Amino acid sequence: MSAGEASIENAAASELVDQAMGKDWLQRYSNALLGVFGTPQRVLVRGAGCQVWDADGKQYLDLLGGIAVNALGHAHPFVTSVISSQLTTLGHVSNFFTSPTQIALAEKLLSIAGAGEGSKVFFANSGTEAVEAAFKLARRNSMPSPDGKPRTRILALEGGFHGRTMGALALTSKQAYREPFEPLPGGVEHLPFDDIDALEAALDDSVAAVVLEPIQGEAGVRPLSTSYLQKARELTTQAGALLILDEVQTGVGRTGRWFAHQASGITPDAMTLAKGLGGGFPIGALVTFGSKVSALLTPGQHGTTFGGNPVATAAALATLHALEAGAVLQNADDVGRFLRSSLAGMRRVAEVRGEGLLIGFDLDGGYAADAVREALEQGFIINAPTPRTLRLAPPLILTRLEAQSLLDALPGILDAAQRTNEAQSTGDPA
Numbered sequence: 341m342s343a344g345e346a347s348i349e350n351a352a353a354s355e356l357v358d359q360a361m362g363k364d365w366l367q368r369y370s371n372a373l374l375g376v377f378g379t380p381q382r383v384l385v386r387g388a389g390c391q392v393w394d395a396d397g398k399q400y401l402d403l404l405g406g407i408a409v410n411a412l413g414h415a416h417p418f419v420t421s422v423i424s425s426q427l428t429t430l431g432h433v434s435n436f437f438t439s440p441t442q443i444a445l446a447e448k449l450l451s452i453a454g455a456g457e458g459s460k461v462f463f464a465n466s467g468t469e470a471v472e473a474a475f476k477l478a479r480r481n482s483m484p485s486p487d488g489k490p491r492t493r494i495l496a497l498e499g500g501f502h503g504r505t506m507g508a509l510a511l512t513s514k515q516a517y518r519e520p521f522e523p524l525p526g527g528v529e530h531l532p533f534d535d536i537d538a539l540e541a542a543l544d545d546s547v548a549a550v551v552l553e554p555i556q557g558e559a560g561v562r563p564l565s566t567s568y569l570q571k572a573r574e575l576t577t578q579a580g581a582l583l584i585l586d587e588v589q590t591g592v593g594r595t596g597r598w599f600a601h602q603a604s605g606i607t608p609d610a611m612t613l614a615k616g617l618g619g620g621f622p623i624g625a626l627v628t629f630g631s632k633v634s635a636l637l638t639p640g641q642h643g644t645t646f647g648g649n650p651v652a653t654a655a656a657l658a659t660l661h662a663l664e665a666g667a668v669l670q671n672a673d674d675v676g677r678f679l680r681s682s683l684a685g686m687r688r689v690a691e692v693r694g695e696g697l698l699i700g701f702d703l704d705g706g707y708a709a710d711a712v713r714e715a716l717e718q719g720f721i722i723n724a725p726t727p728r729t730l731r732l733a734p735p736l737i738l739t740r741l742e743a744q745s746l747l748d749a750l751p752g753i754l755d756a757a758q759r760t761n762e763a764q765s766t767g768d769p770a
């Protein structure tokens with residue numbers, strides 16, 4: 341046996357042994373974890389930069405980044421060192437007290453959001469909690485209009501995703517997520533996507549707020565047009581309704597700008613943030629723009645035990661500093677353009693959408709789930725938000741070389757996935 345053959349045989353043998361380890365963990369998972377996520381794809385044990393490793397020792401290029409969360413990749417040295425030193429200094433204080441990192445992070449967010457005088461920040465622990473705070477803000481915009489009509493309506497969009505708690509779920513449009521939990525908080529109406537006429541027809545002074553994602557991530561990376569966002573700003577101002585932008589997925593550099601709406605030149609009344617904000621550490625935020633909107637929630641009307649704690653705010657502050665110091669937004673813009681233009685010319689790719697490193701592309705058939713599985717086999721983590729759409733939301737530090745490795749493998753991945761899917765639908769073995 342040659343040395344090459346021996347090493348292949350060793351690798352195969354160790355893969356068999358290790359596979360049992362991954363399978364063991366998944367068995368224990370299904371015995372112990374509530375079954376709301378289905379079976380996880382792999383058991384991950386370690387990460388560095390844009391790479392992760394599973395319990396069987398297999399390495400992957402992470403092109404999903406924990407769903408647009410790991411903005412600086414995995415185990416970023418600066419962020420992890422800031423988190424550990426904060427933990428060993430002061431970990432939690434409750435909101436009867438504050439801490440320097442909380443204040444500094446709020447100031448930093450207001451500065452990068454270009455938020456004017458009187459703008460404020462509320463810290464939560466997740467995206468859905470940030471949206472709940474925004475929902476309560478919308479309810480407080482209840483002053484009857486001049487003709488005495490109460491402001492009870494909230495407008496959101498078909499395809500919108502805003503989270504899983506009851507208020508955020510009321511804003512989310514997908515029936516399968518909503519129906520099992522009705523009745524949901526009332527007053528929310530879902531309008532057709534990017535339809536200015538429908539918005540104009542629905543918006544009057546009985547509307548408390550319009551809630552939009554600049555790019556719908558979960559719906560398959562669908563961007564709202566600039567003209568829609570601008571018109572929404574104009575119409576909500578006229579009607580006295582709040583314009584609330586859910587930037588939980590699109591915010592914090594994901595689109596190559598600090599916030600996606602900055603591309604359209606508008607300023608919202610409120611904005612929700614979470615996913616990328618802590619560089620992987622859980623934190624959410626609601627930003628309220630201007631003193632009038634910021635005064636809608638008064639002492640005692642909202643709160644949280646963990647929100648804004650020293651460790652989470654230190655993690656976010658470190659993340660924002662590292663994004664800035666490394667010119668990472670510029671990288672997201674560059675590598676995003678490179679990926680999108682390369683994908684646009686690729687066989688089996690029907691349409692490419694997105695900004696920066698939030699990218700969705702439609703396939704020429706409904707085999708996106710097969711493509712995700714095939715990509716995993718070949719060492720790439722990607723995601724299928726719809727049956728024919730693939731999504732990339734990698735760390736914003738992804739290099740062109742790493743992007744190129746996906747582009748090199750993708751035609752083969754898509755061919756194999758299409759064959760698997762076809763074989764399944766005709767009943768033949770693949």
Ligand SMILES: *Cc1c(COP(=O)(O)O)cnc(C)c1O
Nearest residue numbers: 466467468501502503586588589
């Ligand atoms: C992920 C997401 C949420 C919910 O965030 P969680 O942290 O999962 O609660 C809300 N809005 C948008 C746009 C999201 O992408």
